[in-house]
Amino acid sequence: MTQQPIQVIGGGLAGTEAAWQIAQAGIPVILHEMRPKRFSPAHHTEHLAELVCSNSFGAMASDRATGLLHEELRQLNSIVITKADEHAVPAGGALAVDRGQFSQELTETLSSHPLVEFRRGEVPAIPEGIVVLATGPLTSPDLAEDIRRLTGMEYLSFFDAASPIVVGESINRDIAFMASRYDKGEAAYLNCPMNKEQYLHFWEELRKAEQTELKDFERETAKFFEACLPIEEQSLRGEDTMRYGPLKPVGLSDSRTGERPYAVVQLRQEDKAGQLWNMVGFQTNLRWGEQKRVFRLIPGLENAEFVRLGVMHRNTFINAPQLMHPTLQFKQRPNLLAAGQLIGTEGYTAAAAGGCLAGINAARIALGKETLTLPPTTMMGALFEFISSASPKHFQPMPPNFGIFPELGVKIKNKQERYGKYRDRSLADLAHWIRNS
Ligand SMILES: Cc1cc2nc3c(=O)[nH]c(=O)nc-3n(C[C@H](O)[C@H](O)[C@H](O)COP(=O)(O)OP(=O)(O)OC[C@H]3O[C@@H](n4cnc5c(N)ncnc54)[C@H](O)[C@@H]3O)c2cc1C
Numbered sequence: 001m002t003q004q005p006i007q008v009i010g011g012g013l014a015g016t017e018a019a020w021q022i023a024q025a026g027i028p029v030i031l032h033e034m035r036p037k038r039f040s041p042a043h044h045t046e047h048l049a050e051l052v053c054s055n056s057f058g059a060m061a062s063d064r065a066t067g068l069l070h071e072e073l074r075q076l077n078s079i080v081i082t083k084a085d086e087h088a089v090p091a092g093g094a095l096a097v098d099r100g101q102f103s104q105e106l107t108e109t110l111s112s113h114p115l116v117e118f119r120r121g122e123v124p125a126i127p128e129g130i131v132v133l134a135t136g137p138l139t140s141p142d143l144a145e146d147i148r149r150l151t152g153m154e155y156l157s158f159f160d161a162a163s164p165i166v167v168g169e170s171i172n173r174d175i176a177f178m179a180s181r182y183d184k185g186e187a188a189y190l191n192c193p194m195n196k197e198q199y200l201h202f203w204e205e206l207r208k209a210e211q212t213e214l215k216d217f218e219r220e221t222a223k224f225f226e227a228c229l230p231i232e233e234q235s236l237r238g239e240d241t242m243r244y245g246p247l248k249p250v251g252l253s254d255s256r257t258g259e260r261p262y263a264v265v266q267l268r269q270e271d272k273a274g275q276l277w278n279m280v281g282f283q284t285n286l287r288w289g290e291q292k293r294v295f296r297l298i299p300g301l302e303n304a305e306f307v308r309l310g311v312m313h314r315n316t317f318i319n320a321p322q323l324m325h326p327t328l329q330f331k332q333r334p335n336l337l338a339a340g341q342l343i344g345t346e347g348y349t350a351a352a353a354g355g356c357l358a359g360i361n362a363a364r365i366a367l368g369k370e371t372l373t374l375p376p377t378t379m380m381g382a383l384f385e386f387i388s389s390a391s392p393k394h395f396q397p398m399p400p401n402f403g404i405f406p407e408l409g410v411k412i413k414n415k416q417e418r419y420g421k422y423r424d425r426s427l428a429d430l431a432h433w434i435r436n437s
Contacts, residue, residue: 005030006130009123011048014340014355015134020079021359023115027366034122040138047103056096057349063419065400068379069349080352132358133338137315160315161228162396163282167305176300181251192300193254193261206235209290230284246281276403284310307401317344322392326384327371328358346399353380375429
């Protein structure tokens with residue numbers, strides 16, 4: 001029986017990697033890319049894996065989150081990271097590339113692979129058979145509509161209005177206290193109390209803080225998001241707007257004084273282990289440096305370490321915790337897989353990582369083998385475990401970070417030393433996984 005080709009839709013970072021992994025497993029693959037017949041608002045070339053903004057794949061050191069992801073991808077023979085290494089340009093500690101050469105060579109490598117058929121043109125609906133969806137944050141409208149038909153209206157988002165996420169151990173617990181408003185249910189929030197003077201200072205600084213420029217297509221989308229106002233926009237509407245919104249102090253008393261604070265910033269637990277905390281209602285367009293400066297004025301967050309800063313931008317992504325397994329298969333259709341920004345991972349390297357696992361598993365389905373989950377102690381495994389098990393109600397995209405890792409057996413206070421141990425454990429576990437899969 002001749003092998004039906006697997007179809008990969010989208011020739012971005014995730015789709016290019018997925019097609020490569022499938023072809024390397026000996027399975028024919030059709031890679032669909034709509035450019036240059038149709039362009040997304042952010043893409044400008046006809047090449048595969050176009051880097052739409054910065055040319056950096058993040059920090060290179062393997063005891064940093066992206067650096068560890070690079071190492072893991074090297075172990076898995078990723079074509080994206082191989083070509084990034086080959087076309088690297090000096091960028092301090094980051095892995096940055098000559099974007100033109102990088103994309104051009106990936107295009108040539110994939111197009112000349114005997115098992116890859118490269119088809120230019122938009123795919124408006126999800127085909128039958130084994131399919132990997134990798135159409136990214138700017139998925140074409142017809143296909144997005146078809147994904148919505150498959151998954152249900154409420155499981156597809158078009159805009160990412162995400163608040164910053166803070167590492168739990170960087171929050172000052174001498175100031176922040178656990179409580180829910182009116183003591184309802186379990187105490188699920190960390191509360192940072194402010195007195196009047198602290199609040200007014202914070203309000204003044206927030207009003208003055210510098211914002212990022214929205215692109216035209218993002219400004220259009222943002223118009224539909226009046227319900228989710230950026231925190232700085234709320235500050236501009238008046239001195240008390242935030243105190244009647246996300247910073248309202250009602251139903252809370254400061255555990256140290258027993259009194260109601262003037263204002264309260266709440267942080268909601270983001271992961272099962274309670275290592276990550278989301279600043280409730282702090283979706284923002286502020287520049288990243290400004291977010292750090294102004295949000296560290298909040299009592300309890302003086303030394304806050306952010307794993308993700310707030311963003312508001314156009315971003316098509318599915319509710320992965322509701323819809324997907326950590327193998328990157330859809331629960332309702334196991335021969336349909338997805339990867340990249342579409343499943344709620346964030347960043348170039350994470351997109352390539354998703355493409356890598358989705359490609360490996362798509363090929364295994366074609367070969368009649370069981371699909372695989374990566375060890376949760378690896379950065380890839382932890383990321384896919386997170387996106388498939390986070391709270392569906394509050395799901396927002398997540399970049400690679402050490403906050404999503406299972407803890408080590410021993411407590412190591414020194415962060416750099418701890419991250420080094422995470423790295424050692426990850427690379428050993430991945431090598432073992434590769435030998436046994
Ligand atoms: C404006 C913008 C700037 C960003 N900047 C950065 C950054 O600087 N650094 C970073 O790490 N991350 C950045 N990101 C986030 C993200 O990492 C990138 O978008 C990344 O390219 C995602 O990879 P992907 O493979 O999921 O999607 P993409 O790289 O976008 O690839 C998806 C591909 O699918 C194609 N496609 C879409 N619909 C169809 C269809 N129906 N049929 C056929 N083809 C289709 C598209 O043309 C595209 O080539 C940015 C995102 C956006 C939107």
